[in-house]
Amino acid sequence: MAGNDSALHTPLGLLAELTHRCPLGCPYCSNPLALDPRQSELDAPTWARVFNEAAGLGVLQVHLSGGEPGARRDLVAITAAAHAAGLYTNLITSAVGITAATLRQLADSGLDHVQISIQDSDPASADRIAGYEGAFARKRALAAEGVSLKIPLTVNAVMHRANIDRLEDMVALALALGASRVEIAHAQYYGWALKNRAALMPTAAQVKRAAAAVEQLRARHHGEIVIDAVIPDYYARLPKPCVGGWGRRSLNVTPGGRVLPCHAAESLPGLEFWSVREHSLADIWANSPAFNAFRGTDWMQEPCRSCARRDIDFGGCRCQAFALTGDARATDPVCYLAPNHHEVAALAAVQEDAPYAYRRM
Ligand code: SF4
Numbered sequence: 406m407a408g409n410d411s412a413l414h415t416p417l418g419l420l421a422e423l424t425h426r427c428p429l430g431c432p433y434c435s436n437p438l439a440l441d442p443r444q445s446e447l448d449a450p451t452w453a454r455v456f457n458e459a460a461g462l463g464v465l466q467v468h469l470s471g472g473e474p475g476a477r478r479d480l481v482a483i484t485a486a487a488h489a490a491g492l493y494t495n496l497i498t499s500a501v502g503i504t505a506a507t508l509r510q511l512a513d514s515g516l517d518h519v520q521i522s523i524q525d526s527d528p529a530s531a532d533r534i535a536g537y538e539g540a541f542a543r544k545r546a547l548a549a550e551g552v553s554l555k556i557p558l559t560v561n562a563v564m565h566r567a568n569i570d571r572l573e574d575m576v577a578l579a580l581a582l583g584a585s586r587v588e589i590a591h592a593q594y595y596g597w598a599l600k601n602r603a604a605l606m607p608t609a610a611q612v613k614r615a616a617a618a619v620e621q622l623r624a625r626h627h628g629e630i631v632i633d634a635v636i637p638d639y640y641a642r643l644p645k646p647c648v649g650g651w652g653r654r655s656l657n658v659t660p661g662g663r664v665l666p667c668h669a670a671e672s673l674p675g676l677e678f679w680s681v682r683e684h685s686l687a688d689i690w691a692n693s694p695a696f697n698a699f700r701g702t703d704w705m706q707e708p709c710r711s712c713a714r715r716d717i718d719f720g721g722c723r724c725q726a727f728a729l730t731g732d733a734r735a736t737d738p739v740c741y742l743a744p745n746h747h748e749v750a751a752l753a754a755v756q757e758d759a760p761y762a763y764r765r766m
């Protein structure tokens with residue numbers, strides 16, 4: 406049996422959700438159902454304090470995210486504060502709402518990396534998925550601007566039934582845009598995305614073709630672009646080690662200041678989240694009830710409790726376990742050892758060409 410790794414680890418990454426506001430309406434949005442309103446958003450000086458506390462805690466990277474971080478008028482000041490705290494700064498953006506002039510100011514303020522989400526290689530389909538006409542053209546333009554400023558670019562391609570057959574074209578597009586990395590990220594079904602699961606779910610045949618395409622593309626473009634991809638959850642045999650293990654490697658600060666162990670943690674009932682308004686990040690990391698809820702392995706049930714992989718995948722994803730079983734302590738049903746693993750295949754088989762429920766604030 407593996408040991409109970411409940412020691413306090415050092416967090417490496419901070420996801421700073423600067424706002425929940427977003428001009429796009431993506432049906433796979435993983436933000437919670439209840440969004441933080443604009444008036445409750447942390448101000449720039451508070452973010453600066455949080456970044457300094459994060460650096461003191463050992464965090465190396467900050468991901469400036471949302472919603473759409475470009476909706477914040479003080480994004481440049483916030484980015485400059487993250488840079489001044491000594492953090493590697495990555496901007497995760499839809500590209501809608503960030504002008505070329507703002508990107509130049511961000512680069513001057515120390516922005517290290519930009520990650521642009523692209524909904525599809527086909528412009529009309531991309532705009533339809535985003536629920537925003539003209540989004541694709543804005544993304545192309547901002548990617549070009551970033552590359553001209555020599556900011557390293559990652560293309561974030563969220564895949565699902567409507568676009569997974571164009572995976573090869575997505576990688577070609579990422580190459581054409583000058584990206585050094587493309588992240589093939591399958592839609593995750595919690596938060597808003599759960600509403601659209603039947604409309605987004607790829608078929609087994611599509612997933613098989615996509616996995617083969619990834620292998621070929623990696624061989625063909627070795628040294629040109631890094632292609633990150635995993636098998637989508639509902640078709641996997643083993644679960645992902647979600648967020649690198651609960652309370653182990655990362656923290657997530659919501660627009661209003663609550664600190665979460667993962668971005669979907671508020672979907673779990675009964676957890677008590679502490680806020681940066683009342684506590685230091687170090688206090689929250691070490692002592693807040695939510696961070697300690699699923700640390701180590703004592704909380705686990707069988708089959709995880711006595712499994713040799715329990716310190717490798719940490720029992721999978723808590724939010725997925727809850728979404729699929731109603732029990733946040735259950736083995737992630739994606740695992741082939743989980744008692745209800747067969748139900749995942751049954752859910753994957755439910756596919757409807759229903760219209761998307763778009764995410765609108
Ligand atoms: Fe991972 Fe639990 Fe499955 Fe073992 S039983 S492989 S620890 S999810």
Ligand code: FES
Nearest residue numbers: 647667722723724
């Ligand atoms: Fe919450 Fe995986 S998204 S643990």
